[in-house]
Amino acid sequence: MRQILFASLLAAALSAQAANLRWAAQNDVLSLDPHSQNHATSNAILQHAYEGLTRYGKPVGGEYKIEPALATSWKQTSETQWRFNLRKGVKFHDGSPFTADDVVFSFKRIQQPQGTMQIYVTGVKEVVKVDDYTVDFILNGPVPILLRNIRDFRIMSKSWSEKNRSQNVQDYAKKEETYASRNVNGTGPYIIKGWEPDKQIAMTQNKEWWGKLDGNVSDVVYTPIKSDATRVSALLSGDVDMVTDVPVQDVQRLRREPKLKILDGTEVRTIFIAMDQYRDELVYSNVKGKNPFKDVRVRKALNTAVDREAIKRVVMRGLSIPAGILVAPGVHGHTKDIDTFPKADPAAAKKLLAEAGYPDGFEFTLDCPNNRYVNDEKICQALVGMWAKAGLRVKLNSMPFANFIPKILNFDSSAYMLGWGVATYDALYTLQSLVRTKTGGAEGSFNLGRVSDPKLDNVIDAIKIATDPKARDALLREGLVRTRDQFYYVPLHHQMRPWAMKKNVSTVYIADDRPEARFTRIEGGM
Amino acid sequence: MILRRLWEHDLAWSFRRSPVTVVAAALTLACVLGALLSPWLAPQNPFDPAALDLNAAFKPPAWVAGGERAYMLGSDNQGRDILSTLLYGARISLGIGFASVLLSLALGVFLGLLAGYFGGRLDAVLMRVADVQLSFPAILIALLIDGVARAALSPERHDALAIPVLILSIGLSKWVDYARTVRGSTLVERGKEYVQAARVIGRRPLAILLGHVLPNVMGPVLVLATINVGVAIIIEATLSFLGVGVPATQPSLGTLIRIGNEFLYSGEWWITVFPGAALIVLVLSVNLLGDWLRDALNPKLR
Numbered sequence: 001m002r003q004i005l006f007a008s009l010l011a012a013a014l015s016a017q018a019a020n021l022r023w024a025a026q027n028d029v030l031s032l033d034p035h036s037q038n039h040a041t042s043n044a045i046l047q048h049a050y051e052g053l054t055r056y057g058k059p060v061g062g063e064y065k066i067e068p069a070l071a072t073s074w075k076q077t078s079e080t081q082w083r084f085n086l087r088k089g090v091k092f093h094d095g096s097p098f099t100a101d102d103v104v105f106s107f108k109r110i111q112q113p114q115g116t117m118q119i120y121v122t123g124v125k126e127v128v129k130v131d132d133y134t135v136d137f138i139l140n141g142p143v144p145i146l147l148r149n150i151r152d153f154r155i156m157s158k159s160w161s162e163k164n165r166s167q168n169v170q171d172y173a174k175k176e177e178t179y180a181s182r183n184v185n186g187t188g189p190y191i192i193k194g195w196e197p198d199k200q201i202a203m204t205q206n207k208e209w210w211g212k213l214d215g216n217v218s219d220v221v222y223t224p225i226k227s228d229a230t231r232v233s234a235l236l237s238g239d240v241d242m243v244t245d246v247p248v249q250d251v252q253r254l255r256r257e258p259k260l261k262i263l264d265g266t267e268v269r270t271i272f273i274a275m276d277q278y279r280d281e282l283v284y285s286n287v288k289g290k291n292p293f294k295d296v297r298v299r300k301a302l303n304t305a306v307d308r309e310a311i312k313r314v315v316m317r318g319l320s321i322p323a324g325i326l327v328a329p330g331v332h333g334h335t336k337d338i339d340t341f342p343k344a345d346p347a348a349a350k351k352l353l354a355e356a357g358y359p360d361g362f363e364f365t366l367d368c369p370n371n372r373y374v375n376d377e378k379i380c381q382a383l384v385g386m387w388a389k390a391g392l393r394v395k396l397n398s399m400p401f402a403n404f405i406p407k408i409l410n411f412d413s414s415a416y417m418l419g420w421g422v423a424t425y426d427a428l429y430t431l432q433s434l435v436r437t438k439t440g441g442a443e444g445s446f447n448l449g450r451v452s453d454p455k456l457d458n459v460i461d462a463i464k465i466a467t468d469p470k471a472r473d474a475l476l477r478e479g480l481v482r483t484r485d486q487f488y489y490v491p492l493h494h495q496m497r498p499w500a501m502k503k504n505v506s507t508v509y510i511a512d513d514r515p516e517a518r519f520t521r522i523e524g525g526m
Numbered sequence: 527m528i529l530r531r532l533w534e535h536d537l538a539w540s541f542r543r544s545p546v547t548v549v550a551a552a553l554t555l556a557c558v559l560g561a562l563l564s565p566w567l568a569p570q571n572p573f574d575p576a577a578l579d580l581n582a583a584f585k586p587p588a589w590v591a592g593g594e595r596a597y598m599l600g601s602d603n604q605g606r607d608i609l610s611t612l613l614y615g616a617r618i619s620l621g622i623g624f625a626s627v628l629l630s631l632a633l634g635v636f637l638g639l640l641a642g643y644f645g646g647r648l649d650a651v652l653m654r655v656a657d658v659q660l661s662f663p664a665i666l667i668a669l670l671i672d673g674v675a676r677a678a679l680s681p682e683r684h685d686a687l688a689i690p691v692l693i694l695s696i697g698l699s700k701w702v703d704y705a706r707t708v709r710g711s712t713l714v715e716r717g718k719e720y721v722q723a724a725r726v727i728g729r730r731p732l733a734i735l736l737g738h739v740l741p742n743v744m745g746p747v748l749v750l751a752t753i754n755v756g757v758a759i760i761i762e763a764t765l766s767f768l769g770v771g772v773p774a775t776q777p778s779l780g781t782l783i784r785i786g787n788e789f790l791y792s793g794e795w796w797i798t799v800f801p802g803a804a805l806i807v808l809v810l811s812v813n814l815l816g817d818w819l820r821d822a823l824n825p826k827l828r
Contacts, residue, residue: 228788249792307580314583315603381575381604381774388576396775397685 018205018218019522021505023515024231024240026371027401028198028224033170033181034154035110035117037405038445040269040421043152044514045222048203049093050154050186052120053084053103054147058214058508058519062330064425066147070098070155070187074147080125080139082146088133090210092157093184093191100129105158105167111441115169116409119433119442120152120423123464141465144472148424160185173409189213189518190220198224203517215507215521226371235260235500241522242501244515248317248374254500265509266321267497268328269421270430271373273366273383273490275299276414278450284365284395284414292362293415293449299487300342301352305390306383307344312493315378320493325480326420326430328494330511333427333476338484341491349390361391367408367416372401374495380417408448418446419495421512428463431479435488436460451488540822550814557808561617568610569596573776578605584789587796600796602785608796611777612804618778619808622692623759629697631751634704639735639743641705642712653709656702664699668761671695672770685773692771696761703750711743745823752816756809763805779805 027041034050036042053071056064071084090098107127110117123143128136143149161167166180184192189211190203203220205213223240225231228247234240236257246254246262255262275293276282282291292298308322324341327334342348353361368380377398384394394415399407408416422429437452438444444451459479466472483489497513507520532538541547560567571577582605586593593600599608641649659667675691676684684691715721716739724734763780765771767787772778777785779801786798 229790232791247788249789249794253791253793310580314580314605377774378603382580384775385575385578385580385604388574394575395685396773398774 019216020219020221021217021242021517021520021522022221022223022240023242023244023517024223024225024234025244026224026226026228026231029195029201030402030405031170031172031181032184032192032195033115033166033178034156034186035106035112035115035169036172036181038116038119039405040513041224043423045192045201046154046184046186047152047188047514048190048220048517049184049188049192050156051188052151052153052155053086054151056151056510059510062511064511066151069151070103077136079142082137082139083130084135084137086133086135087210090187091208092160092187093206094157094160096157096159098155098157098187099132100135101132102155102158103127103135104129105161106153106155109156109161109167109169110153112169113440114171114173116172116445117152119429119445120149122149122432122442124150142467143464144467145424145426145428148426149429152423155187156180157185173406175406200224211518213518215517215519217517217520217522220517235502238502241505242499242507242515242520244497244499244513245374246498246500248315248319251317251319251498251500259503260500261503263499263501263507263509265496265498265511266328266330267421267495267513268330268425268511269373269419269495269497269513270323270326270328271320271376271379271417271419271492271495272323272326273302273415273417273492274434274449275302275490276411276449277488278411278452282364282414283412286363287358292356292358292364295356296486297352297356298358299490301349301356301390302387302392302490303487304342304352305344305346305349305386305392306490306492307386308341308493309344310386311379311382315375315382316493316496319374319496319498321496323491323493325484326434326489326491327422327427327480331422331425331427331430333473333480335477338477338481340484344386346386346389353391358391361393363393363395364414365395365397367404367413368396368398369401369404369417370398372404373417373419374497376417376419379492411448411450413448416448418448420446423512425511427476427480428460431456431460431463431476431483435479435483449488453482453486453488456482537822541818544818546814547818550811550818553807553811554815557616557804557811558620560613561620564610564613564617568607568613569598570607570610572606572611572614575775580605584794586794599800600794602782602797603789603794608782608800611782612779612801615777615779615782615801616804616808618689618772618776619759619762619780619805622689622696622762622778623755625693626696626700626758626762627751627754629693630700630754631704631747633697634701635708635740635743635747637701638705638708639712639739642709643716643731643735643739645713649709652705656705659699659702664696664757665761665764667699668692668695668765669768669770671698672765676770688772692762692765695765696758699761700754700758703754704747707746707750708743711746712739715739715742749816749820749823752819753813756812756816759805759809759812779808 029042029045030037030039034046051069054066055069057067070087072087074084076082104127110121123139124137125140126138130136164179166178170176170178170181189206189209191206193202193204195201201222205218231243232250235243254260277293279291312320312322325339370377380396384396387394420430433446435456436444437457438447438450459475463475504523582601583603585597585601587600588595588598597607601607637652641652672695724738766778766780767784772781782801783798789797
């Protein structure tokens, strides 16, 4: 009897320290398969359960430093070979041990063409098992940012995947579901207990985790709340502890709220419009027999007609940085002097269109997500108005992100809005994903307008293997500037995304918009 | 002469006697006229993207500090003049309201007549279908039909067809009311002598139904239809508020309320309050007219 009493007292004392984090944001995850979709919300959730060989430590002064995760140490043995020593005694959530076989298996899996995560193992030719706790990464050429890349190369259990017939990555574009797209078995600090689509994701602390939490969160409940007003109400009424995408119009008001605090930061994400520059005739346009977006003057006109400052002031309420290049401040390669864009001038845009042979403009459809980026649909609506002033008749086709992504992945779009965050904090990631000619795998993985410029391809391929930092910086600059001057995209702005939370919650702002529960602490009672 | 007879008619008399009804009628008329004449009355065409200026967004109403005469009731997040958008939006709301009521009325009255006159198996089947449908709220059925249409059509086609689809889904969700009312009255009328007389002289069933029975069962149907115009407008507003109605580039009143709802916390109250008020005035006055019509046509209340 006394023992039971003691045990329950102890349990009560322990649970007083542990805390639940109720976190809300706009989006649901697309899949629980860690090799399926390179999607920020999915990555943000899955990083709690699945780990890579490396990870980012707690950022200090905006610096994101790589530290050991499932690998304890590494050594570059030659230009094209790295040796990783794996952490011993790590167990997956189902209890099976983590070994080199799992790394080799995961490498083969992430490379499958139906996924969109290959970028994180870009330049890696092969992963070879040396012994149970040592692997070699054989590279095609030097990969200077390998350690940053593989942070998002997440390790799955070979035996679990085989047992549950999930050796293959889910084919998301074909709406396939597999065991691994609905269930999670990682090594990370939190165990994902369940996912109820559009309702919630519940996580609980992994008591067997090899590391130590830098916070006191034992349970996380993530709730996607699509409506801006409802999300803010949930925070104000105390139904959630933290909202990581506060509607821009409400930031000022929340700052004045004594119960809450705002954590400011610039997300390393750039919002832009992409155009189909591959087909000889656009699918959704009234121009027949040619593709107007292949003409640089038309692309320049699209860029010139946009009033980025007005979007910043009105739609974003000042919470954005107007953009001329595709990477945000904080990403290696971004410098202020190249992040420039043409001044808004509808008349000049009209003139450019006339020069290109469209004196009366033309029609096209703009596909736009309506629940992914800050005010995405409203930005698109504003663009329709701005382009209308230059004579372009744009039909807006907005839809939830879950419908939008398969559509653009199947190239079923003539123009679309997308945002690109940079997990590696290096501009190569963006150039390679968005500008490099699409040849499969990581090359042009989200270059869905199929831009193809041999000069840029050469620059990008040179960046990949450049080892001299100065020469590499010059190449990054060249790539970004040429992309800007050829107007391959219409960059709009770099998104700022303040997080709002209750006063008693403290966490670390992370610029790739992926809050980590392990850095989060909740003081006082529930 | 005709005017004089109209003026002395029972309905006109009871209309004059009820000041609430006169006000409601005036308001309804104002809404309908405003909606019909919106292209001439509205200062701006809010459906034309080239006419919008993002720099004029979030202007408060003219009488509030910072407001401008050009934007009497303020402007929304895209720089649309609220007054113009209200007038255009009311046109969509009223159009969908009337059209869907006409659709459900035609369908419901016809099926009700058939069921009541012929009885038997046809009656049983029609009324069981009606019972099943009655057990769902109308809004749910409208959502279902709209959802099916959305899945069947591509998003682009759906946007172009948004209004017909809405009319269809609201119309199909409300036919039961009419069918049941008409069936009840038809059952009574069927046994009356004038119907038997018509049958004896050899008129065909359809002619009897439309020529003789229909005029005698229309009274309650008209009352129901008037009230249902208000209901249909509310259903349309609800669907648009939920984001499955008309596209945001051509807002109806419900869409406007949805858009404005996002700006309540940040203090731009006028974006949602004016469309909300307009919706209340419109539906309330239509309903008051319907109530009056019900009382005026009810012999027991005379």
